[in-house]
Amino acid sequence: DTGVSQNPRHKITKRGQNVTFRCDPISEHNRLYWYRQTLGQGPEFLTYFQNEAQLEKSRLLSDRFSAERPKGSFSTLEIQRTEQGDSAMYLCASSLATSRGDEQYFGPGTRLTVT
Amino acid sequence: GEDVEQSLFLSVREGDSSVINCTYTDSSSTYLYWYKQEPGAGLQLLTYIFSNMDMKQDQRLTVLLNKKDKHLSLRIADTQTGDSAIYFCAESKGSSASKIIFGSGTRLSIRP
Numbered sequence: 146d147t148g149v150s151q152n153p154r155h156k157i158t159k160r161g162q163n164v165t166f167r168c169d170p171i172s173e174h175n176r177l178y179w180y181r182q183t184l185g186q187g188p189e190f191l192t193y194f195q196n197e198a199q200l201e202k203s204r205l206l207s208d209r210f211s212a213e214r215p216k217g218s219f220s221t222l223e224i225q226r227t228e229q230g231d232s233a234m235y236l237c238a239s240s241l242a243t244s245r246g247d248e249q250y251f252g253p254g255t256r257l258t259v260t
Numbered sequence: 261g262e263d264v265e266q267s268l269f270l271s272v273r274e275g276d277s278s279v280i281n282c283t284y285t286d287s288s289s290t291y292l293y294w295y296k297q298e299p300g301a302g303l304q305l306l307t308y309i310f311s312n313m314d315m316k317q318d319q320r321l322t323v324l325l326n327k328k329d330k331h332l333s334l335r336i337a338d339t340q341t342g343d344s345a346i347y348f349c350a351e352s353k354g355s356s357a358s359k360i361i362f363g364s365g366t367r368l369s370i371r372p
Binding site: 176178185186187188189190193195200201203236238242247248249250251252253254 | 264291295301302303304305308348350352358359360361362363364365
């Protein structure tokens with residue numbers, strides 16, 4: 146399978162704990178995105194990388210959230226001191242941005258439950 | 261997404277055409293997208309249209325864009341039970357059109 150993969154698929158944690166999610170994009174894609182989706186809503190943009198550079202961050206991304214893409218391939222999203230409001234599906238997407246378009250392909254997501 | 265609005269539900273009879281409508285706010289959006297999400301599955305990119313186009317057709321899918329009214333629609337011809345899903349309209353934002361703003365999705369249900 147050469148699509149976007151995310152691990153873990155599910156994570157249950159207690160409030161106050163730190164969690165880290167991983168995303169492996171489609172191999173030749175230069176852009177990688179993180180979104181968050183809550184029940185009944187569309188995905189909300191969190192941040193994106195072009196190669197290893199983090200180019201944009203949403204104001205939704207509080208200082209408890211940090212994302213990295215150290216070698217321009219896989220990315221990690223860490224949430225420190227989790228809160229119940231962090232419970233959501235965290236989606237990763239990747240794309241190969243060209244002058245003809247920017248088709249973002251999504252992974253299956255990591256569902257986070259904070260108890 | 262407050263910038264992109266869609267109706268929440270649509271019910272159509274199997275074999276009929278489905279038309280899902282969307283309005284957006286940013287006239288500078290470069291691309292407008294339609295994504296499909298089935299229960300327990302990830303988001304699937306169905307199609308997208310450049311903002312300088314009025315229409316795009318891809319097999320059973322037809323996308324119409326009215327830039328003046330900031331209105332986007334997705335028509336699914338000969339709707340099948342496998343088309344049951346949530347359909348998200350989305351617009352691109354940012355200088356490199358990198359950020360996608362999604363609507364809340366339209367749940368399409370098919371009745372026999």
